[in-house]
Amino acid sequence: MADADPTPRPETLALHAGDGPRELGAAATPGPTLATSFFTHPDAVGFSAADLGEAAPHFYTRWSNPTVDRLEARLAALDGGAAAVAFGSGMAAITGLFADRLAHGDHLVVSDVCYAGVAEFCHDELPRRGVAVTAVDTSDLAAVAAAMRPTTRLVHVETPANPTLRLADVAGIAKIAHAGGAELSVDATIATPLGLRPLGLGADYVVHSLTKYLCGHGDALGGAVIGGADALAGLRRGQLIHGGGVLAPFSAYMILRGMETLPLRMLQHEANAAALAAFLAGHPKVARVLWPGSPDHPQHGLARRQMTNCSGLLSFVVKDDAAATARRLAERLKVISYAVSLGKTKSLLFFIPTEDILRASFRLDAAAAARYRAVAGEGVFRFSVGLENPADLVADLEQALG
Numbered sequence: 172m173a174d175a176d177p178t179p180r181p182e183t184l185a186l187h188a189g190d191g192p193r194e195l196g197a198a199a200t201p202g203p204t205l206a207t208s209f210f211t212h213p214d215a216v217g218f219s220a221a222d223l224g225e226a227a228p229h230f231y232t233r234w235s236n237p238t239v240d241r242l243e244a245r246l247a248a249l250d251g252g253a254a255a256v257a258f259g260s261g262m263a264a265i266t267g268l269f270a271d272r273l274a275h276g277d278h279l280v281v282s283d284v285c286y287a288g289v290a291e292f293c294h295d296e297l298p299r300r301g302v303a304v305t306a307v308d309t310s311d312l313a314a315v316a317a318a319m320r321p322t323t324r325l326v327h328v329e330t331p332a333n334p335t336l337r338l339a340d341v342a343g344i345a346k347i348a349h350a351g352g353a354e355l356s357v358d359a360t361i362a363t364p365l366g367l368r369p370l371g372l373g374a375d376y377v378v379h380s381l382t383k384y385l386c387g388h389g390d391a392l393g394g395a396v397i398g399g400a401d402a403l404a405g406l407r408r409g410q411l412i413h414g415g416g417v418l419a420p421f422s423a424y425m426i427l428r429g430m431e432t433l434p435l436r437m438l439q440h441e442a443n444a445a446a447l448a449a450f451l452a453g454h455p456k457v458a459r460v461l462w463p464g465s466p467d468h469p470q471h472g473l474a475r476r477q478m479t480n481c482s483g484l485l486s487f488v489v490k491d492d493a494a495a496t497a498r499r500l501a502e503r504l505k506v507i508s509y510a511v512s513l514g515k516t517k518s519l520l521f522f523i524p525t526e527d528i529l530r531a532s533f534r535l536d537a538a539a540a541a542r543y544r545a546v547a548g549e550g551v552f553r554f555s556v557g558l559e560n561p562a563d564l565v566a567d568l569e570q571a572l573g
């Protein structure tokens with residue numbers, strides 16, 4: 172029976188959202204607008220970003236570009252937000268949002284375990300600008316509530332969080348943030364909009380590194396913030412146009428192209444991760460597997476409540492000799508690449524030594540560091556399970572683990 176609901180589903184949005192009205196004779200595939208930094212509308216826009224109206228024509232590519240616009244519209248539709256602002260990288264999107272929302276004297280609450288670049292920016296850069304930062308275990312609602320101060324303006328969580336795949340309860344934290352007069356931003360890079368829609372759970376902003384699953388092919392960098400129209404108009408003026416960290420139109424085109432297969436890829440990434448998690452859990456050299464889709468993951472219930480896809484990123488810990496195992500895997504793996512990054516079509520695996528990441532990035536207090544070591548041991552093997560036949564991935568790991 173036909174469904175009367177006119178709102179296209181994610182699989183359809185990933186292919187069509189942001190494409191303009193069809194015209195007879197138009198190209199079936201809108202090409203990228205690449206080789207121009209400006210457009211010939213000199214009278215239509217003033218020279219101040221404050222003059223930028225909703226319907227302003229394209230004028231200069233740092234302000235807007237048709238291909239980047241199309242990507243922003245598609246991202247906003249997939250995340251259920253009014254608007255999106257694309258940046259040149261995930262870090263540019265996140266630090267742009269922080270710069271927009273946090274001023275001297277304000278306070279930020281952030282996940283104590285998250286993407287290393289974000290952790291280091293929060294420890295090293297924000298305090299120099301007079302922004303106080305409290306890093307807490309955002310899988311613990313009471314810890315988040317206890318970290319709130321009258322000056323807290325933003326709570327920023329990553330879920331699932333790199334590299335332990337710990338989850339944060341988005342709806343629960345949104346309530347705590349809003350009760351304290353703060354906003355909530357969620358880094359949903361690992362989940363993608365196919366796995367988690369934070370705005371629908373009460374978050375004010377979603378951020379993505381487009382470099383990962385959204386692009387999917389490991390050949391473009393990008394980032395985006397999705398949220399309400401007014402807040403994002405300010406972010407665009409202050410941090411994108413003036414900050415200048417814009418997304419290159421060719422990268423926008425590559426990301427749009429990658430997004431056409433995002434829903435299909437995420438289904439296969441999740442299915443392959445389930446197969447590899449089961450294999451690794453039964454391997455004699457593996458101590459534990461961290462993947463929210465596993466029924467024995469401590470937060471599996473939360474995963475089932477708030478996620479529609481558990482993604483293809485898992486981590487595992489070996490029983491002994493982690494550094495030697497890392498060397499062996501780097502030398503012996505043939506299908507899986509021993510490499511950083513995640514979310515690519517092809518499988519990637521990388522060892523993240525506990526003492527290094529604690530010292531350089533997370534800088535946890537003694538109790539939190541002890542909790543991290545209890546989960547991560549000497550280090551986690553972060554495994555971005557790709558789209559290969561899972562039997563070949565199992566065989567590759569089996570021969571390399573020995």
Ligand SMILES: *Cc1c(COP(=O)(O)O)cnc(C)c1O
Pocket residue numbers: 260261262263286288289329333358360361380381382383392393394
């Ligand atoms: C990669 C990543 C980032 C940073 O994105 P870039 O595009 O590399 O700048 C931020 N958050 C998470 C969770 C990531 O995986």
